[in-house]
Each structure stands twice: as C-alpha cells, then as structure tokens.
Amino acid sequence: xxxxxxxxxxxxxxxxxxxxxxxxxxxxxxxxxxxxxxxxxxxxxxxxxxxxxxxxxxxxxxxxxxxxxxxxxxxxxxxxxxxxxxxxxxxxxxxxxxxxxxxxxxxxxxxxxxxxxxxxxxxxxxxxxxxxxxxxxxxxxxxxxxxxxxxxxxxxxxxxxxxxxxxxxxxxxxxxxxxxxxxxxxxxxxxxxxxxxxxxxxxxxxxxxxxxxxxxxxxxxxxxxxxxxxxxxxxxxxxxxxxxxxxxxxxxxxxxxxxxxxxxxxxxxxxxxxxxxxxxxxxxxxxxxxxxxxxxxxxxxxxxxxxxxxxxxxx
Ligand SMILES: [Fe+2]
Numbered sequence: 001x002x003x004x005x006x007x008x009x010x011x012x013x014x015x016x017x018x019x020x021x022x023x024x025x026x027x028x029x030x031x032x033x034x035x036x037x038x039x040x041x042x043x044x045x046x047x048x049x050x051x052x053x054x055x056x057x058x059x060x061x062x063x064x065x066x067x068x069x070x071x072x073x074x075x076x077x078x079x080x081x082x083x084x085x086x087x088x089x090x091x092x093x094x095x096x097x098x099x100x101x102x103x104x105x106x107x108x109x110x111x112x113x114x115x116x117x118x119x120x121x122x123x124x125x126x127x128x129x130x131x132x133x134x135x136x137x138x139x140x141x142x143x144x145x146x147x148x149x150x151x152x153x154x155x156x157x158x159x160x161x162x163x164x165x166x167x168x169x170x171x172x173x174x175x176x177x178x179x180x181x182x183x184x185x186x187x188x189x190x191x192x193x194x195x196x197x198x199x200x201x202x203x204x205x206x207x208x209x210x211x212x213x214x215x216x217x218x219x220x221x222x223x224x225x226x227x228x229x230x231x232x233x234x235x236x237x238x239x240x241x242x243x244x245x246x247x248x249x250x251x252x253x254x255x256x257x258x259x260x261x262x263x264x265x266x267x268x269x270x271x272x273x274x275x276x277x278x279x280x281x282x283x284x285x286x287x288x289x290x291x292x293x294x295x296x297x298x299x300x301x302x303x304x305x306x307x308x309x310x311x312x313x314x315x
Contacts, residue, residue: 004028005113006027006028006029006106006109006110006113007025007026007027007110007113007117008025008026008027008028008205009025009026010025010113010117014117014118015117015118015119018114018117018118018121018209019118019121019147019209019211019212019236020211021211022161022198022200022208022209022210022211023208023209023210024200024206024207024208025206025207025209026205026206026207027151027205027206027207028205029106029151029153029205030152030153030154030204030205031205032106034102034103034106035130035153035154035226035228037078037081040077040081040130040132040226041076041077041078041080041081042077043077043093043096043099043100043130044072044077044080044081044091044093045076045077046099047072047093047099048099049071049313049315050315051093051094051095051096051098051099052072052091052092052093052094053069053090053091053092053094053291054069054070054071054072054089054090054091054092054295054297055067055068055069055070055089055090055092056068056070056087056088056089056090056137056295056303056305057088057090057137057138057140059088059136059137059138062140062141062189062191063140064140067140068292068294068295069291069292069293069294069313070089070293070294070295070296070297070305071293071295071296071297071308072091072296072297073296073297073298075296075297075298075299079297079299080132080297080299081132081224082299082304083297083298083299083304083305084132084133084134084224084304085134085135085224086134086299086304087134087297087299087302087303087304087305088134088136088137088303088304088305089133089134089137089297089303089304089305090131090132090133090134090137090139091131091132091133091297092129092130092131093129093130093132094127094129095127095128095129096128096129096130096228097126097127097128103128106128107126107127107128107230108126110126110230111123111126111230111232121234122234122235123147123232123233123234124232124233124234125146125231125232125233126230126231126232127230127231127232128228128229128230129228129229129231130226130227130228131225131226131227131228131229132224132225132226133220133224133225133227134220134224134225134304135155135220135221135222135223135224135225136219136220136221136222137219137220138217138218138219138220139217139218140189140217141160141162141187141189141193141215141216141217142187142215142216142217143164143169143174143177143187143213143214143215143216144213144231145177145178145213145241146231146232146233146237147209147212147231147232147233147234147237148209148210148214148229148230148231149207149208149209149210149229149230149231150202150207150208150218150227150228150229151206151207151227151228151229151230152202152203152204152205152206152207152225152227153204153226153227153228154204154224154225154226155204155220155221155223155224155225155226155227156201156202156203156204156220156221156223156225157201157202157218157219157220157221157225157227158199158200158201158202158218158219158220158221159199159200159201159202159208159216159217159218160194160197160198160199160216160217160218160219161197161198161200161208161210161214161215161216162193162196162197162214162215162216163196163214164211164212164213164214164215167193168193168196168215169187169213169214169215170187171244171247172248172251173187173188174213174244175244175245175247175248175251176248178241178244178245178248179245179248179249187215189215189217193215201221202227212237212240213240236263239263239268239272240261242268242271242272242275243261243262243268243271245271245274245275245278245279246259246270246271246272246274246275247259247261247271249274249275249278250274289314289315290312290313290314291312291313291314291315292310292311292312292313293308293310293311293312293313294307294308294309294310294311295307295308296308
C-alpha cells in the first residue's frame with residue numbers, strides 16, 4: 001500500500017497551478033485503516049494533552065467569541081467519536097506524525113509525491129493534524145501561516161477559499177498574526193466576501209491545496225466529518241514570511257507606511273537578517289498561548305459536552 005500513489009488524478013496542469021491557484025484532487029486515504037474509527041479512537045486515547053484541542057462554537061452565525069476550549073477527560077476514544085457524531089464539537093489532534101510513525105509515513109509519501117510532480121519543489125517542516133468534527137459545525141474565517149492542504153476522509157464539508165490579497169487579507173493583518181500580536185489567526189470577515197470565494201463541497205477522497213495565507217472558512221454538512229490538514233514550508237514561503245515579519249517591524253519602529261515585498265537580493269537578505277535578529281533577541285512575543293478550558297466531552301450530555309469549572313491551559 002505504501003507504494004501505491006496517494007494522489008489519484010494528478011496531471012501536468014497541477015504542477016503549474018500548485019501554490020498559485022486552488023488545486024482540487026482525488027486521493028485514496030479515505031480507504032486507509034489509519035483513519036478508521038478504531039484507529040482514531042486509539043489516537044484519542046493516547047494523545048498527549050499538548051497535542052490536542054477540543055472546541056465548540058456557535059453553529060448558526062459568524063461569532064468568534066463563541067469559540068470555547070474543552071478537554072477529553074477520561075472518555076474512551078469511541079465515546080469521544082460518539083460525542084462528536086451527536087454533538088457540537090471539534091476535535092483537533094495536532095502533529096500526529098510525532099505521535100505515531102505510521103502517520104509520519106503518510107506525510108512523507110504525500111510530500112514525496114508533490115515534490116516528484118512539481119519541478120523544484122522542496123518542502124520541509126511538514127505536519128499533519130486530524131480533525132474529527134460534528135455535523136454542521138464551522139471553522140470561522142481565518143488564514144494560516146504555512147502552506148496548507150485539507151484532505152477529506154469521511155462526511156462532507158463546504159470550504160470557502162478567498163483571495164490572499166486586500167480586502168480579503170490586508171498586509172497589516174498578516175503582520176500582526178506573524179508577530180503574534182493577535183491570539184487567533186482571525187482576520188476581519190464580511191459576508192459579501194463570499195461572492196468572491198471559491199466554494200467547494202469536499203467529498204471523501206478529495207483534497208484541496210490553496211495559495212499561501214489564503215483566508216478560508218469551513219462549514220460541515222449535516223454529518224460527522226473526519227478530515228486532516230497538512231502544512232509545509234518552502235524557501236519561497238519562508239521568504240514571504242520574512243517579508244511580513246520584517247515589514248511589520250519596519251512599520252512599528254520606523255513608521256514606514258508601505259514597506260515593499262523583496263523576493264531576492266540584498267533587500268531580501270536585510271529582511272532575513274532583521275527577522276533573525278528580532279526572533280533570536282527574545283523580543284518576539286512567545287508562541288505559547290493560554291486557553292481557558294471550561295467544558296469536558298461527554299456523549300451523554302446535550303451537544304456532547306458538559307461545563308466544568310474553568311481552568312487555564314498554557315501550550
Ligand atoms: Fe485553516
């Protein structure tokens with residue numbers, strides 16, 4: 001199985017599209033035993049606390065303030081999956097390649113295939129996170145910093161992907177996210193943005209890869225969803241990150257209004273140096289965040305969760 005291709009319908013046009021436009025492909029990982037209920041239940045029962053989030057949110061409207069963090073407690077893996085199936089929760093298991101080498105093999109194969117298909121593509125710091133989520137839940141409008149792909153295993157979800165330029169994503173907002181000045185990767189959203197989105201109903205056995213930092217939001221159909229995301233870096237993505245980082249600093253320290261984007265040469269080198277100096281000087285805000293945890297997964301309770309006394313979790 002490890003040698004059969006994961007990507008099912010790659011064609012030469014995808015090499016030209018990859019990274020610049022949405023790539024929507026078929027894969028075969030929805031048939032892999034690594035994503036069966038038994039395998040997921042085992043993962044849930046062994047996942048270290050720092051590798052997972054359980055969340056709930058308002059299903060009806062865009063309301064980032066309704067987003068809450070919870071804990072699995074001592075529920076069995078199958079009970080957690082049952083709570084997700086009948087409830088209103090979202091389980092995210094992060095960096096699964098570090099938990100079980102079988103998932104790392106899948107990550108290695110995925111990026112091996114991308115690199116064999118796309119000339120000069122060299123990826124690093126690849127990660128996989130598994131999402132198990134209730135019918136109709138949503139992930140609000142946001143953008144991610146590394147390269148992102150979304151892979152559907154079970155259920156169906158509607159994915160909205162927006163252009164990665166203003167007014168959908170302002171450079172200043174990106175700089176705030178990269179400098180860790182906002183707790184969330186939330187960027188301002190207005191409903192009319194949807195008129196400019198690519199809207200894809202993602203089915204089991206399908207994946208999407210979208211341009212770097214492309215804002216997106218996800219709404220589950222009325223069914224349990226199992227998906228995973230992959231993220232990766234390349235030199236080009238790192239250079240873009242460095243530009244945002246350095247431009248954020250230049251705006252703050254020198255009051256520059258519109259610092260440009262440098263993709264090569266001395267202008268890029270000076271931004272690399274500025275970013276490295278700031279990161280290693282300890283001036284950058286720490287990546288560690290604090291979460292208020294105030295519910296526990298419970299398949300017997302309404303919405304698959306019950307309130308507990310709130311406590312803080314740093315991770
Ligand atoms: Fe995302």
